[in-house]
Amino acid sequence: MTKQEQVKAIFIEEAGEIVEKLDVDIIRFEENSNDFNLLNEIFRGVHTLKGNANAFGFTRLGEFVHHFEDLLDYYRSTKESIEANNLELFVESVDVVKEVMGCELNAIEQLPQSYTECLEKIKRLLALKKNISKPMTEQNSVAELNDLASEFGLSSLENEENDIEKSIKFHQALQTDELNLYKIDLNLDIDCYKRGFDYFIFLKILSERTNFLESFFDMKNVKTISEFKSDENGIANVTVVVLTLQRREDIEEIFEFLFEHEFHITQIEPAVIKKADIKIEAALSTAFQTAPSPAPSNANAPKSTIRIDTIKLDELFDSVGELVITQNFIAQNEKIRSIEDEAINRTIETLSKITKKIQDRVMSLRMIAIKDTFEKMKRVVRDTSKKTLKEVHLIVQGEDTEIDKTMIDSLSDPLIHIIRNAIDHGLESNSDERLRAGKNAEGVIALRAFHKSGNIVISVSDDGRGINKERVLQKAIERGIINENENLTDSQIFSLIMQPGFSTAEAVSDLSGRGVGLDVVKTSIEKLRGKIEIDSDEGCGTTFSIVLPLTLAIIDGMLVRTADEIYIIPTLSVVESFRPEKEIVHIIKGRGEFVNLRGECIPIIRLSTVFDIKTQKMEAWESILVCVETEGGRIAVMIDELLGRQQVVIKTLGKSLAKIKEISGGAILGNGDIALILNVDELRPLNEISHV
Amino acid sequence: MSTEPNTSQSKKARYLTFFLGDEQYGIAIERVKEIIAMMKITAVPKTPQFMRGVINLRGSIIPVVDTRLRFAMPSREADMHTAIIIVEIDKINIGFIVDHVEEVASIDESNLSEPPKFGSYIDTDFISAVAQMGENVVMILDVLKLFEADEIVDLEQIQNLIED
Numbered sequence: 143m144t145k146q147e148q149v150k151a152i153f154i155e156e157a158g159e160i161v162e163k164l165d166v167d168i169i170r171f172e173e174n175s176n177d178f179n180l181l182n183e184i185f186r187g188v189h190t191l192k193g194n195a196n197a198f199g200f201t202r203l204g205e206f207v208h209h210f211e212d213l214l215d216y217y218r219s220t221k222e223s224i225e226a227n228n229l230e231l232f233v234e235s236v237d238v239v240k241e242v243m244g245c246e247l248n249a250i251e252q253l254p255q256s257y258t259e260c261l262e263k264i265k266r267l268l269a270l271k272k273n274i275s276k277p278m279t280e281q282n283s284v285a286e287l288n289d290l291a292s293e294f295g296l297s298s299l300e301n302e303e304n305d306i307e308k309s310i311k312f313h314q315a316l317q318t319d320e321l322n323l324y325k326i327d328l329n330l331d332i333d334c335y336k337r338g339f340d341y342f343i344f345l346k347i348l349s350e351r352t353n354f355l356e357s358f359f360d361m362k363n364v365k366t367i368s369e370f371k372s373d374e375n376g377i378a379n380v381t382v383v384v385l386t387l388q389r390r391e392d393i394e395e396i397f398e399f400l401f402e403h404e405f406h407i408t409q410i411e412p413a414v415i416k417k418a419d420i421k422i423e424a425a426l427s428t429a430f431q432t433a434p435s436p437a438p439s440n441a442n443a444p445k446s447t448i449r450i451d452t453i454k455l456d457e458l459f460d461s462v463g464e465l466v467i468t469q470n471f472i473a474q475n476e477k478i479r480s481i482e483d484e485a486i487n488r489t490i491e492t493l494s495k496i497t498k499k500i501q502d503r504v505m506s507l508r509m510i511a512i513k514d515t516f517e518k519m520k521r522v523v524r525d526t527s528k529k530t531l532k533e534v535h536l537i538v539q540g541e542d543t544e545i546d547k548t549m550i551d552s553l554s555d556p557l558i559h560i561i562r563n564a565i566d567h568g569l570e571s572n573s574d575e576r577l578r579a580g581k582n583a584e585g586v587i588a589l590r591a592f593h594k595s596g597n598i599v600i601s602v603s604d605d606g607r608g609i610n611k612e613r614v615l616q617k618a619i620e621r622g623i624i625n626e627n628e629n630l631t632d633s634q635i636f637s638l639i640m641q642p643g644f645s646t647a648e649a650v651s652d653l654s655g656r657g658v659g660l661d662v663v664k665t666s667i668e669k670l671r672g673k674i675e676i677d678s679d680e681g682c683g684t685t686f687s688i689v690l691p692l693t694l695a696i697i698d699g700m701l702v703r704t705a706d707e708i709y710i711i712p713t714l715s716v717v718e719s720f721r722p723e724k725e726i727v728h729i730i731k732g733r734g735e736f737v738n739l740r741g742e743c744i745p746i747i748r749l750s751t752v753f754d755i756k757t758q759k760m761e762a763w764e765s766i767l768v769c770v771e772t773e774g775g776r777i778a779v780m781i782d783e784l785l786g787r788q789q790v791v792i793k794t795l796g797k798s799l800a801k802i803k804e805i806s807g808g809a810i811l812g813n814g815d816i817a818l819i820l821n822v823d824e825l826r827p828l829n830e831i832s833h834v
Numbered sequence: 835m836s837t838e839p840n841t842s843q844s845k846k847a848r849y850l851t852f853f854l855g856d857e858q859y860g861i862a863i864e865r866v867k868e869i870i871a872m873m874k875i876t877a878v879p880k881t882p883q884f885m886r887g888v889i890n891l892r893g894s895i896i897p898v899v900d901t902r903l904r905f906a907m908p909s910r911e912a913d914m915h916t917a918i919i920i921v922e923i924d925k926i927n928i929g930f931i932v933d934h935v936e937e938v939a940s941i942d943e944s945n946l947s948e949p950p951k952f953g954s955y956i957d958t959d960f961i962s963a964v965a966q967m968g969e970n971v972v973m974i975l976d977v978l979k980l981f982e983a984d985e986i987v988d989l990e991q992i993q994n995l996i997e998d
Contacts, residue, residue: 464893707877753879793895795878795888796926802880808888808895816876816890 153194154247160187161240166517168236169524175224184232185214191239200246202253203239209264210235212353216271219312228267234260273349309356309383310410321353324393326382327406334375339400341380347396352386452547455507462504463791463810469497470812505696509544512591512600515554516541519589522558526565533573533584534565543591545598549670549690553600556663560602560686561587563660568604568684579681581605594689597672597698597714601687608680611635618644629742634775636676640664671697673714673771689714697792699809699819701785702768704749705757708817709781710790710809711768715822717776719768719784727762737767737778744769747825748780752804757782770822777826792819845943849965851972852919852932854902859932860939860965860974865921869935872916889918889929896920898929904980905960921977930980939972941965946974 164187171180188211195204214232217224224232238260245253306325313323326348328341341359349355360379370376386393390409397405472478473494478486516538527534545553564587570576573583588603611632618624618638630638638644642661667674672690691697691714699710700719726738727746735746746767750757759765759782767778790809794800795818806821849860850869870891875898877887884903888895898918902909915934920927949961962976 460893467893755879793893795895796897796928797924798897798926798928799878799881799888802878804880805878808876810890810893810895814890815874816888816895818876818878818888 150198153198157191157194157243160191161236161243162514162518163187164191164236164239165521166514168233169521170517172229172233172524175229178218178221181214181218185211185218188214188239195246200243202257203242203246206235206242206257206261207239209261209268210239213264213268213271216268231260231263231267235264268353269349272353272355306358306381306383309358313356313383313385314410320387321385322388322390323410324384324386324390325408325410326384326393327408328380328382328397328404329378329406330375330380330404331401332375334404335373337399340375341377344396345380345382348382348384348393351388351392351396352384355382355384357382450507452508455504459504459508459791462501466497466501467810467812467814469494471814474812506544508547510547510550511542512545512550512553513541515550515557516589516591518554519557519561522561523565523587526562530566532565532569532571534569535584535586537586537588538590539588540591543593543598545591545690546692549672552666552670553688553690556666556688557600557602559660559663560688561589564602564604564606564684564686568606570607579607598690598692599687600690601685603683603685605683608682608684609636609639609676609678610680614638633675633677636678637674639676640674671712671714696789697819698787699790700768700787701811701817702749702766702779702781703783703785704753704781705755707753707755708785708811708815709749710788710817710819711770711779711822712819713787715770715772717769717771719766721765722763722767722778724761724763735762737762739769739778742776744776744778745826746778746780749820749825750780752825772826773823774826777822779820779822779825790817790819846940847943848938848940849972849974850919851936851939851967852917852934853936854905854907854933858936858967858970858972860941860972861919861921861977862974863938865923865977867920867922867927870918870920870929872912872918872931886931891920891927891929894927896927896929898931901930901932923977939967941967941972941974949973 164184167180167184167187171177171184174180188207192204192207192211195201195207213235216222234256238254238256241254242257244250310323310325328344330339330341334340345355345357358381359377360381361377363378364370364376384393390407393407397407473490478490481487520536520538523534523536565585569585569587570579570581576583576585586603586605588601590599590601590603592599614635615624615630615638618641619626621644623638623641623644624630640660640663644661664674667688667690670690672688675687675689676684677687678684697710698713700713700716702709702711720739722737728736728738728743730736733745735748736743737746738744746762749755762780765780765782766784767780768784769776769778788811790811792807792809795802795805795808799805803824804821805818807819808816809819811817848863850863850866851858851860853859873889875887875889878885878897881887884900886898886900886903889898900909910933912931916931917935918929918931919935920929922928945965945967946963947965949964960975960980961973962979963974965972965974
């Protein structure tokens with residue numbers, strides 16, 4: 143990578159993060175549009191993005207965020223409350239920013255249609271705001287500096303001059319590099335109406351060409367109503383403060399038909415070189431403008447962080463794994479233990495404590511709170527609820543639950559999918575239907591994250607109509623996924639909806655809900671070594687639970703032995719293990735061995751046969767059966783002995799051995815031996831597969 | 835083929851040489867990561883016979899090939915000379931079990947010749963060249979061909995297909 147590319151890569155990463163944060167912030171802001179800290183936060187994000195985009199020549203993005211920034215800045219500085227429809231525009235703008243960024247990164251010429259539309263809306267709103275903002279701005283700038291304002295009366299000349307000065311200061315604060323600030327004094331002659339001019343013509347022209355405009359009318363020479371002449375100009379002086387991109391000549395051109403004494407333009411330099419008495423405040427304002435990050439909210443001062451390549455983290459993780467094993471070896475070595483030396487024993491003790499500590503710390507490096515992902519989901523809920531015209535109330539619990547970073551990254555898409563499904567198909571189609579069922583009109587979606595027996599569970603629940611088991615069964619039989627007379631448990635029935643081929647467009651409309659591509663969700667969760675459990679109560683709602691291991695690198699495994707080989711079965715898939723009575727083991731001709739477990743007929747898979755290992759234990763009732771849940775239903779894996787349960791660090795066997803489907807990896811045990819981890823989904827015997 | 839002493843133009847390359855039975859073989863030294871003594875090997879099911887299994891090399895799991903079986907030579911009990919040569923191929927480490935490691939030899943390029951078409955146990959595809967070293971003939975192995983990353987499993991699958 144060249145230097146340029148590297149820098150660009152950093153930009154892309156940073157911009158991506160900003161956009162992601164914007165996405166989250168804007169939704170939070172939508173919920174609470176009075177939170178000006180949040181608005182500042184959004185403003186800062188957009189501001190940084192603008193700088194970055196322009197630096198990398200992404201002019202289209204730059205142009206858009208520039209105007210968006212202006213708009214945000216308007217609200218930020220006026221503290222004006224934001225109208226609902228304009229709030230919508232904000233959200234829309236963030237969407238456009240996202241899309242345009244995609245276009246810029248992939249060098250796509252065609253910008254989305256929303257780009258111009260949205261940009262127009264922003265510009266229009268800004269123009270509108272600037273026009274009606276004269277009194278508003280004045281008021282607010284006064285409010286902002288109310289300690290000064292209270293010292294003066296309202297209608298004196300002094301006050302007006304003061305207001306002008308304040309206005310200048312105020313605009314200086316908004317001034318950026320490319321903007322010029324002018325103070326224009328207009329003193330139109332008494333006969334100007336006859337020449338076809340009045341102040342408002344100029345104000346109108348100015349307002350069209352400038353970004354900010356504030357005007358001050360000197361009304362003190364206006365004659366009383368009895369002396370007032372409609373054809374004479376009674377207003378001696380109007381002072382206009384404008385912030386504009388235009389140069390002085392352009393401004394002068396506006397007034398070219400006036401006499402020279404009738405107008406006077408003063409260009410005001412940026413704030414830093416202002417008069418002494420306002421210097422401090424001006425400097426503060428400039429600082430606020432040019433260095434947006436150390437903003438007023440000191441309360442949430444940024445944490446100091448560094449970026450680390452995850453590959454490095456993985457390497458560190460591996461090394462620590464070795465350290466732990468080596469340390470275990472020392473601690474358990476008979477010869478070392480026989481040394482009766484207190485100092486050595488103490489050192490070994492300390493070593494194991496430190497090792498444990500390092501291991502915990504390193505593990506925690508990979509863990510981040512699921513908060514950000516949940517925040518993103520708020521957006522999904524909001525959008526889906528608007529699209530489906532269903533009112534939805536979102537409950538979020540356990541956002542501080544920490545989860546492996548690599549998992550978080552691949553968790554978003556499945557979650558989005560499940561949430562959309564829950565709102566679209568899970569909830570009743572309209573509020574009438576809900577009211578009839580005795581529920582609140584507003585549907586409830588609950589997003590939860592919690593720990594459960596060594597795993598992390600992320601669940602999405604709705605209080606909708608639930609899954610109609612009969613129809614699922616019927617559909618599955620129609621589609622040939624199951625046979626007619628198969629006896630399935632509830633959870634097996636529910637999991638049918640995640641079978642590939644089950645969900646087609648037709649299924650969605652036919653069924654009581656749930657549909658598109660849940661099999662994709664299932665696959666991506668399985669890639670994370672997790673699984674999905676569905677629980678549903680017809681009429682009361684459905685819960686999708688994603689059960690994930692604590693980290694990708696470690697699984698909880700059950701150590702089993704067959705002949706001299708030790709294998710690991712992931713505990714996540716183990717249902718139970720038992721030594722069968724002779725009576726419940728049956729051999730069905732042509733279909734192999736089965737065990738009748740409380741009425742359920744489960745095929746027995748001899749590990750020794752699958753892996754071609756010689757074992758002494760020839761009969762199922764002499765061995766142990768481990769009942770595991772697999773994609774194709776339950777199977778009972780026949781092994782010689784259960785050795786115990788242990789957390790193991792998963793290692794790959796390398797590219798060359800990755801193709802062995804039955805094995806998903808290896809783990810190094812405490813004594814340094816390697817045990818292979820079984821992929822139970824692939825253990826079903828060949829003859830069964832050929833049957834299907 | 836010249837047997838003259840090295841001139842300044844001659845290019846020398848270094849090879850790690852080892853024995854399988856009576857035959858001496860060489861592997862380009864750049865590919866050799868390390869040589870370790872024989873250690874416990876965990877068998878991996880569903881692999882061809884020459885794939886002996888995996889070892890734990892300081893925390894990494896590395897597949898190990900029984901070179902004798904790979905060359906269709908009879909298997910042999912490990913003894914104190916048996917060693918595993920760890921070779922890096924395509925950024926993967928792979929171990930090769932050999933009878934014993936001999937030396938690192940510098941071989942002049944001019945001493946290399948085309949492999950013969952007969953006279954050795956092994957398929958000549960694996961041999962990239964033959965070098966004369968004093969009285970001995972060293973067969974220089976092409977490790978890439980010896981261990982195509984995908985081959986082990988592919989072979990197995992082909993065997994399965996045939997059996998089916």
